Amino acid sequence: MRAQMPALEYLAFNLIVAIVTLVVGWALSSLAGRGVRKLAGRSARVDPTIVPMLYTVTVWSIRVFVLIAVLARFGVQTASIITVLGAAGLAIGLALQGTLQNIAAGIMLLALRPLRAGEYISVVGKGDGTVAEVGLFLTRLIQFDGVHLTLPNSLVWNNPIINYSRNATRRLDVEVAVRYGDDLELALRELAALIESHQYVLPTPKPEVMVIDYRESTTIVNMRVWVASANYWTLRFDLYRNAMQALARAGLKMPIPVSEIHAAVPIVEASK
Known part of the structure; x- marks a missing residue:
């Protein structure tokens, strides 16, 4: 019984050291990950997209070394650990090909951006x-x-x-219908004045108003402008809201679909 006590004490000591190493290593890995994320977030040279992956790689790299150190504390040979990890990695890689594809695709997305x-x-x-x-x-x-x-x-x-956000500017096309019989030139002038006075319409390339199509009862007029990407949707909503109001103030009426129906009237001969 007494001969077994030193071995039990040694095992208990190693167990306590292993637990402390594991807890401290785990905490340090999280701390290091947060530090890397914080430093990367402050640097203008680091793309924000790559920060989550840097955090994950930092954390789990430290944790793998911590696990190896804990196993080595119990007498497990490092070489055998690496061999087992290699074999396990090969088996897992074959079993989780889709997961490895996701990792490879993530690296390509971050590399080519x-x-x-x-x-x-x-x-x-x-x-x-x-x-x-x-x-x-x-x-x-x-x-x-x-x-x-x-x-x-x-x-x-x-x-x-x-x-949609990579370029600083985007082209916006807004179509407006003008009734047949209304003053088309007046409609073109009113729409041109509308886009030229809007604060979000860029002067270059030059805004354009043009006829692009003829339909059953209307002429389709297109307003083509360039706008900063951040203001795209605001300008789009404004033009759709104000275009018909501008035409109405000029005396043009809202186009309403019109269908003509021709009915054949039977001819009844007068009785003799």
Whole structure:
């Protein structure tokens, strides 16, 4: 019994040290991750999109070393640990090919940067929204109605991405219908005055008002302007609201669909 006490004391000592190492290492990994995220957020050279991945890599790199140190405390050989991790990594890699594809796709998204945090994008056929985060496995978007949309990185990478925010300016086309019989030239002048006086319409490229189509009872006039990307939707809503009001003040009436119905009237011969 007495011979067993030193071994039990040694085991208890190692267990306490291992627990302390694990707790402290886990806490330090979280602290280091937050520090990296804070420093990266302050630097103008670091893209905000890459910050979540830097945080994850920092945290789990430290935690892996902590786990190895804990196992080594109990006499497990480091070489055998690396061998086991290699074999386990190969098995897990074969079993989780989709997950590895997400990691690879996340790295490609961060390296080539077709999207960045804060930009409004559309993943064609999958969803659209403002980029909130590109993580190690998932990309998170915030849709215009405030709903969070989470997509696997591989799904984002393997589909066309339309980025609406990358350029500083965007072209806006607003169509207005003018009735046949109304003064078309007057309508063109009123719409031109409307867009030229709007504070969000950029002078270059020059705004245009043009006839683009003829339909059953109306002529379609297009207002083509350029606007800063941040003001796109505000200008779009303003032009749609004010265009018909401007035409109404000029004496032009709102176009109403008109259909002509021709009915054949039977001819009745007079009785003899």
